[in-house]
Amino acid sequence: MLMQAINISTDTASIIQNSPIPFLIQLSKTGEGLSAGMLVQDNYSVNTVLLPWRVSLNSKKYKTVKAYLHEAKRLLSNNVLFMTSVHKPESNSRQTVVITEFHDDRFSILDPDCGLSRHRQYKYSEVEDMVFYSISTEKLINLITFKDGDEPVIGYLAPQSENQDKKSIYNKLIKQSKSALAVLEKSVKQIDFQNISEVTFIDKWLKPIVVDLRVAIEIWSLANHTDPNLIKYLAILETILLEIRSEITDKKKLNESKVFSFKMLIEKVLLLLVKSHIDTAPVYKWINLSKFQSN
Incomplete structure (x- = not known):
């Protein structure tokens, strides 16, 4: 704004x-x-x-x-x-x-x-x-x-200053995103969702992906090619995440098969995020966009 x-x-x-x-x-x-x-x-x-x-x-x-x-x-x-x-x-x-x-x-x-x-x-x-x-x-x-x-x-x-290596700047952010996803993937493998008693992990680690990032990806997809499976699985993951979050808040015992599916879906989404999304980030497009603004 x-x-x-x-x-x-x-x-x-x-x-x-x-x-x-x-x-x-x-x-x-x-x-x-x-x-x-x-x-x-x-x-x-x-x-x-x-x-x-x-x-x-x-x-x-x-x-x-x-x-x-x-x-x-x-x-x-x-x-x-x-x-x-x-x-x-x-x-x-x-x-x-x-x-x-x-x-x-x-x-x-x-x-x-x-x-x-x-x-x-x-x-x-x-x-x-x-x-x-x-x-x-x-x-x-x-x-x-x-x-x-x-x-x-x-x-x-x-x-802004014109003396900037835009390719290096963009690549640094992409590398940062991949590093963050690697930490998230490791955390997901370590956490015992079956016995989780608080929603902290969901709120701090998963909601930013299935809510904040998903919204940005959906808007991006209206003008740019995006893997439709990524958008589909993110939407499914959000639904399951909210269900599990509600059950944790209500102190209910989580369904074992739902937890297993939830964890598998997270791993699938993380793989798609890297391979079909972040690895395809159009760095050169962004650099060229920086040029047309001088008109």
Whole structure:
């Protein structure tokens, strides 16, 4: 949404279909889970996704609210919109919003998660009135520093450097994704699903693949060749995963044959992800896309 808000003509589907997002899988910093697809949000990955649009994300954390507000107002006074992370009280989590203006001690905000359906792709012009609101400086401070020790962050788009080895950058992300899948495959073989008592493994290791990555792959497939078996098995895997997760939550004993099928399906999906998806990542296509933007 930040790209559309600064008049870069694109939408979520176009970004996914012309970038490595459907191929991104990353281990968490602690090594205790994964992120995938649109939820791989470290600076390096985000800036690789942005290469075709010739912009990069400049991101910085601020140790004090005073320093944060000073930079926020400086950027907005120069008509530079920025992203920031705020606390979401209803889910006790954090989300990213775009801040567009400061006037009369109030910040104008674009909230891409403001009641919109996750099953639709929107253009900014369609939803501007739905996702736009303003809050006081005091309220913003409460949202960016909800927990003690929180360091508020500002991220904004700027022209990217041209002196980059794009092939090397893309290949690094693909290698990272394969390494993460290898760790997941090893973990799946070691875990005893029959006696699992918590949903932590499912939520941290499997849901990023069968939900976040699957959504990105499905959008990618609308404009690019994709192994139909991969999409089919990911959908089946999601159904079974949700059933097993519900049974674990309800402290029910898992059906042995279902667990066996579940594990076999995971291994099949992981094999397809590597052999028919990640190994076929169109690195050269992405490099060429970076060139047409100069017109």
